Amino acid sequence: MIKLPRFRSPSLRNAISSLLAVIVAIAISTIIIVVVGKNPFEVYSIFLRETLGNPYGIGQVLFKATPLMFTGFAAGICFKAGLFNIGAEGQLLIGAFCTAIIGYVFAPLPPVILVPLCIIAGIIGGGLWGIIPGFIKATFGAHEVINTIMMNFIAAGVVNYLVGNVFFVPATVHTPEIGINANLPRLESFATFFHGSPVNLSIFLALGASILLQFYLSRTTFGYEIRATGLSQDASRYARIKTSRVMIWTFFLSGALSGLVGTNYVLGYKHYFELGFSEGVGFIGIAVALLARNNPIAIIVTALFFGILEYGSLTINVIIPKELANIIQAVAILSIITLTKVFDRYQIRLMEPAK
Amino acid sequence: MNIVEMQHMTKRFGQYVANDDVSVQFQEKSIHAIIGENGAGKSTLMKMLYGFHTPDKGIIRIRGKEERISDPSRAISLGIGMVHQHFMLIPALTALENIILGDEPTRYGSVLDIRRAEEEVISLSEKYGLTLNPRHRIQNLPIGSQQRVEILKILYRKADIIIFDEPTPVLTPQEVHSFLTSLENLRAEGKTIILITHKLSEVFTVCDRLTILRQGKVVLSCEKTETTPHEVARLMTGQDLPPSPGKDTIRSEDKTVEFVNVSSRSRISPDSLKDMSFYLRRGEILGVAGVEGNGQASLIQLVLGFQHPISGRILWKGKSNIPSAIAYIPDDRIKNGMISDFTLQENLLLGRHKELEFSHRSVFQRTPVNAFSSRVLSEYDVQPGNPSLPIRNLSGGNQQKLVVGRELTKDSELVVANQPTRGLDIKAIEFVHSVLIRERNRGRSVLLISSDLAELLKLSDRIIVMYEGTITGVFDSSATTDEELGLYMTGVKRQVTS
Numbered sequence: 001m002i003k004l005p006r007f008r009s010p011s012l013r014n015a016i017s018s019l020l021a022v023i024v025a026i027a028i029s030t031i032i033i034v035v036v037g038k039n040p041f042e043v044y045s046i047f048l049r050e051t052l053g054n055p056y057g058i059g060q061v062l063f064k065a066t067p068l069m070f071t072g073f074a075a076g077i078c079f080k081a082g083l084f085n086i087g088a089e090g091q092l093l094i095g096a097f098c099t100a101i102i103g104y105v106f107a108p109l110p111p112v113i114l115v116p117l118c119i120i121a122g123i124i125g126g127g128l129w130g131i132i133p134g135f136i137k138a139t140f141g142a143h144e145v146i147n148t149i150m151m152n153f154i155a156a157g158v159v160n161y162l163v164g165n166v167f168f169v170p171a172t173v174h175t176p177e178i179g180i181n182a183n184l185p186r187l188e189s190f191a192t193f194f195h196g197s198p199v200n201l202s203i204f205l206a207l208g209a210s211i212l213l214q215f216y217l218s219r220t221t222f223g224y225e226i227r228a229t230g231l232s233q234d235a236s237r238y239a240r241i242k243t244s245r246v247m248i249w250t251f252f253l254s255g256a257l258s259g260l261v262g263t264n265y266v267l268g269y270k271h272y273f274e275l276g277f278s279e280g281v282g283f284i285g286i287a288v289a290l291l292a293r294n295n296p297i298a299i300i301v302t303a304l305f306f307g308i309l310e311y312g313s314l315t316i317n318v319i320i321p322k323e324l325a326n327i328i329q330a331v332a333i334l335s336i337i338t339l340t341k342v343f344d345r346y347q348i349r350l351m352e353p354a355k
Numbered sequence: 356m357n358i359v360e361m362q363h364m365t366k367r368f369g370q371y372v373a374n375d376d377v378s379v380q381f382q383e384k385s386i387h388a389i390i391g392e393n394g395a396g397k398s399t400l401m402k403m404l405y406g407f408h409t410p411d412k413g414i415i416r417i418r419g420k421e422e423r424i425s426d427p428s429r430a431i432s433l434g435i436g437m438v439h440q441h442f443m444l445i446p447a448l449t450a451l452e453n454i455i456l457g458d459e460p461t462r463y464g465s466v467l468d469i470r471r472a473e474e475e476v477i478s479l480s481e482k483y484g485l486t487l488n489p490r491h492r493i494q495n496l497p498i499g500s501q502q503r504v505e506i507l508k509i510l511y512r513k514a515d516i517i518i519f520d521e522p523t524p525v526l527t528p529q530e531v532h533s534f535l536t537s538l539e540n541l542r543a544e545g546k547t548i549i550l551i552t553h554k555l556s557e558v559f560t561v562c563d564r565l566t567i568l569r570q571g572k573v574v575l576s577c578e579k580t581e582t583t584p585h586e587v588a589r590l591m592t593g594q595d596l597p598p599s600p601g602k603d604t605i606r607s608e609d610k611t612v613e614f615v616n617v618s619s620r621s622r623i624s625p626d627s628l629k630d631m632s633f634y635l636r637r638g639e640i641l642g643v644a645g646v647e648g649n650g651q652a653s654l655i656q657l658v659l660g661f662q663h664p665i666s667g668r669i670l671w672k673g674k675s676n677i678p679s680a681i682a683y684i685p686d687d688r689i690k691n692g693m694i695s696d697f698t699l700q701e702n703l704l705l706g707r708h709k710e711l712e713f714s715h716r717s718v719f720q721r722t723p724v725n726a727f728s729s730r731v732l733s734e735y736d737v738q739p740g741n742p743s744l745p746i747r748n749l750s751g752g753n754q755q756k757l758v759v760g761r762e763l764t765k766d767s768e769l770v771v772a773n774q775p776t777r778g779l780d781i782k783a784i785e786f787v788h789s790v791l792i793r794e795r796n797r798g799r800s801v802l803l804i805s806s807d808l809a810e811l812l813k814l815s816d817r818i819i820v821m822y823e824g825t826i827t828g829v830f831d832s833s834a835t836t837d838e839e840l841g842l843y844m845t846g847v848k849r850q851v852t853s
Contacts, residue, residue: 238706
């Protein structure tokens with residue numbers, strides 16, 4: 001029902017801004033590479049060859065992109081409601097931990113029951129962890145940025161404690177393995193193309209979530225209330241939308257989506273919960289959502305882009321120190337976030353000279 | 356002498372011609388009104404004079420000399436100042452700080468000389484009769500005083516040509532009165548005033564000359580004495596306005612809503628209600644007169660059910676259960692009545708999105724939603740009526756028509772209209788007035804809160820006057836005048852209640 005006018009299409013305009021930002025980010029990275037005395041062409045050729053130039057690389061990119069899709073949705077849905085969720089990192093820790101514990105405790109159950117049960121555990125764990133800062137925000141007005149950051153610390157402490165003291169395998173930093181019935185098959189078991197790569201069925205969960213989320217936001221009354229709350233709390237209140245409830249519910253959804261990260265790593269890859277596995281995907285998800293303007297379909301595309309960046313920065317370690325690769329990645333993210341804003345403003349000026 | 360001459364001004368925005376060969380002369384020490392409907396090109400013309408827009412064609416002469424006004428700072432150095440419709444003040448700073456901001460007097464090179472600034476501002480405010488305590492913070496000042504701060508800001512920068520963009524819709528009747536007086540003071544002190552407006556009463560009270568724009572062209576430019584309000588209205592709109600529908604007599608004594616000794620404690624504003632009683636009948640328009648801030652906000656919150664009385668009772672058709680839907684036309688449409696980034700269709704669903712007609716198990720149903728939007732957009736003449744356009748692209752009048760359409764098509768016996776025509780042009784005002792009367796004649800009850808006494812007298816069957824949270828008088832609108840209402844609004848007189 002939400003049709004965009006074909007002329008001066010804002011979605012096209014957004015895509016152009018995002019693309020321009022990516023191009024400038026590449027240019028800045030090139031400068032950094034040149035400054036440290038490396039050959040940018042060599043770096044880029046390795047980067048491209050190792051990420052998109054072979055089946056294994058593509059598999060790795062998809063594997064890296066899958067959690068970013070979930071955390072991208074998580075950040076995106078909160079942005080839609082006018083909320084800034086920095087807590088995806090904590091929510092995914094709790095969610096993934098719940099997934100791992102259920103997969104371990106209920107190991108004997110048959111796959112058709114156990115796998116959904118593990119996924120639901122991730123949804124509920126992440127969701128409940130998300131509800132807490134949402135509730136504090138909606139009820140007491142304390143800013144969600146602070147709440148979610150604090151919840152991240154608490155989540156890290158909780159899983160550290162549990163993995164170190166309760167559910168642990170001696171001499172490791174991970175939980176016991178989940179039952180074989182809880183394993184999500186890798187794509188290589190259906191297509192030899194992906195041989196050796198841990199990309200697994202959870203990527204389809206992400207694609208499904210994208211479509212559902214898009215439908216939810218644009219075609220349901222709940223999604224409508226989320227968007228209305230995000231754009232104008234005053235008008236929403238007069239429209240008898242219970243904005244506090246909407247905020248809490250959005251935080252639940254956001255946490256639940258973050259919690260699904262565990263399906264990729266725990267069910268699809270390592271089969272246990274390991275401390276430090278997330279590598280900041282909760283935070284990168286914010287950039288994924290920003291670059292996609294919070295559109296669930298576009299998040300798939302930007303998550304893939306960031307997946308290339310993530311995996312690519314590992315591959316160029318051969319000639320570039322890891323730290324530098326990290327710097328380039330962060331500079332790229334920073335310039336994309338900044339420049340999309342700059343280009344937006346410029347394009348709006350170009351297209352709409354005045355009222 | 357002509358202090359400003361604008362000749363053959365043309366300005367296009369894409370395909371749209373906002374000003375088409377417009378020529379106007381402004382005489383020194385006069386008040387000159389620029390009038391026209393929304394979108395007639397008044398603001399564009401003035402923004403070219405103030406350096407916001409560069410003209411595509413045309414010549415501007417200031418004091419006989421041709422000037423290129425490339426930006427507002429050039430305009431300011433030429434002695435041109437502009438008071439915008441939305442004030443550009445910093446709420447947390449004092450009036451004085453706002454006035455001198457960007458042009459602060461200093462000593463020893465860079466130390467702020469606040470005392471000299473204050474003396475200067477006080478002497479300006481005395482000279483022009485713009486009463487103001489410069490030490491008050493903007494956030495604590497009423498709108499009328501904020502406007503005086505804006506004017507002083509301009510005078511402080513030594514402007515002698517002052518442009519006012521729609522200055523009065525935000526003001527109370529008393530504030531309008533004192534504003535018009537200050538315009539006369541400014542003229543007496545040798546300033547030239549350009550007043551963008553569409554209120555004919557103001558034009559014919561204070562202005563010397565007037566220029567009417569329609570669709571980007573000048574249709575009349577003359578002395579005030581050479582024309583009549585009727586002719587001006589006709590030229591502005593390009594047509595004779597249809598007469599408003601007449602009102603039938605009230606046939607019913609059924610009370611749609613009744614307040615019985617209601618008191619409230621308001622969280623939002625200090626204007627709580629004290630022991631207020633009134634009723635509203637079926638098929639009646641009840642006007643609420645009063646200076647803003649005398650309990651109207653509280654009254655509305657109570658009627659809408661957003662607030663509850665601390666004592667007394669509110670009865671709905673004699674019972675105490677509040678209806679599920681109430682049609683409400685808010686005073687601040689942009690803040691409370693619509694969402695700028697939503698499309699027309701999404702805005703039409705605001706507050707109605709859960710109605711069973713539009714959503715089935717929480718999923719929107721395209722067919723009824725589309726049918727509903729095209730019906731409302733055409734019935735309420737929203738232009739352009741493309742449901743997928745963002746509402747921000749519409750003029751204020753059209754946005755208001757959409758809000759009015761959305762609310763009046765609600766299944767509600769009560770219509771609460773809060774300043775429903777504020778900031779609208781004549782045609783849109785007429786439209787809103789006629790639909791309110793139409794709904795009344797259909798048997799609905801309308802609670803009309805307005806600071807425009809002429810509007811209240813025209814539409815209402817009865818008028819209640821609010822002062823300090825209570826009712827000082829109830830009047831049959833055919834048997835009262837705005838002067839009489841004014842006395843009750845300011846608490847000078849009150850009816851003895853038994």
